Amino acid sequence: MPPFLEVQNLQVSYGRARVVRGVSLEVAAGECVALVGANGAGKTSIIRSIMGLTPATGGRVLINGADVTGAPPWKRASAGIGYMPEGRRIFSNLNVERNLLVGAYQVRDQTRVRTSLERIYGIFPRLRERQSQFGSTLSGGEQQMLAIGRALMSDPRLLIIDEVSMGLAPVLVSQAFQLITRLHVEGLTILLVEQNAKKALQVAERGYLLESGRVVLSGTASDLSGHPDFVGTYFGRTCTTGAE
Amino acid sequence: MFLQQLVNGITIGSLYSLVALGLTMVYGIMRVLDIANAGAYVLGAYLGVWGYTHTHSLPVALLAGVIGAALVGYLFQRLIYTPVNRPDDPIVPLIASIGLFIVMEDLFRLIAGPWTLTFPARLPFQRLALGGVIVTGSQLTILATAAVLFLLLWLVLNKTKIGLGWQATAQDTETSMAMGINTRAVLAFAFGMGYAFSAIAGILVAVHHNAVFPTMGDIPSYKMLAIVVLGGLGNPLGAILASMLIGLLEAFVGGYVGSSIPTDALAFMALIVILLVRPQGLFTSGGAAK
């Protein structure tokens, strides 16, 4: 069986700037994989390319063994990817419930949509309380919940999270990672993109360390956290940049 | 007199609303100021006359206008606006839309002739006299059609799946795509509906004045811009309210002051005043929200 997500020799350029330079990675069903690296390393570019939002200038993306490199984003979503974009990107002109319903856009069966909605409200009671409030009126933490909830509405086979901790207070960051851990324990496959490498590697089983658009280190979470390069160069940096 | 001008003003406002809504739908979803939308208004009138002379049925005339205009809207979106649209440069699609409008006008002239056609449709409503106020059959037709279309738009936006996709796409196309919304289909739908609304307005005006001519879209092409900016770009409710405001203004100024003030200039005078006082438009702008 092929891994659920496979990225082969991916390249992304903006004009002349080559931002992703031949990255290969994979996520098998049931895994939680971390993609870590400093700000500007190219993590978001890789994810956007996986989702089809930024065109790949080289390489391939396969979902469930099928090449989707040229496919539009909605086809990738319907192949089973739930996505929490960087910066959350809540629809501020829609209320909480309709934001969630956007996440289930591809689901035709209305009873399944209701079930998903109830499940999300079960995980985030705050969202139920605020179901008819506009997205723009939510706090940062609530927006984070909504973005994750929206990504879960389609009952995805893979959840991709781009920087869950961005802009959140430390308490909320811990809560978010607890939630991700719980979702993973319940069986969800996750690709976790993080600048906060330490936290990410506590949840993930495997990880890739990205530097200037290249994977410079990969292996199990404990291999990575224990690796001298990693401890020396990377954790040193997150401690100073992680606060942004 | 006052009530009569009120009725006249709301009728004019209803007509303006339909075109302004067409324009605002397209702007809301694609951020393109689509002058060619006024071409759909004229196209609707011509297709309506054509349908009517063949069948003598107003519903068939409306259907012909709606289908033809929706198709043209879809094709413009797909073949012209999507290829030339750049998020950082709204001028290119604007110029393209002006070009399309000019081409359409010349095509109407070439195909149907430069003269004025009559559109003597039989209307579903009789003239109504309430006290001293007279509401003509064509006014009633306009009011009823506009009311039905407002309701339809509201239902589509708020009660259907494509409406949800539409509102999401209007706000953030990229995220919408990644959430599984086929934004290409949503765009096609919004353009089709926007052009269809303008076409219906064109038919109603043609029936009201019993006239169809190639340049009948000229005044709407710029007056609607003023109205849409007044209402807050991309805001359907704002477009309706601004249309009503201008319609009433035109009726009352026309009725009380007479023709010493050109009524077609009123929309722009109102726009200038509003831009000085409230640059964001009368009603805060947004995506295709209710």
Ligand SMILES: Nc1ncnc2c1ncn2[C@@H]1O[C@H](COP(=O)(O)OP(=O)(O)O)[C@@H](O)[C@H]1O
């Ligand atoms: N749309 C863009 N246009 C030009 N450069 C970009 C764009 N997006 C990102 N970049 C650049 O690409 C590099 C990688 O960015 P990104 O993928 O966002 O990294 P990360 O998510 O790891 O912080 C950065 O140097 C960034 O400035």
Ligand SMILES: [Mg+2]
């Ligand atoms: Mg990033």
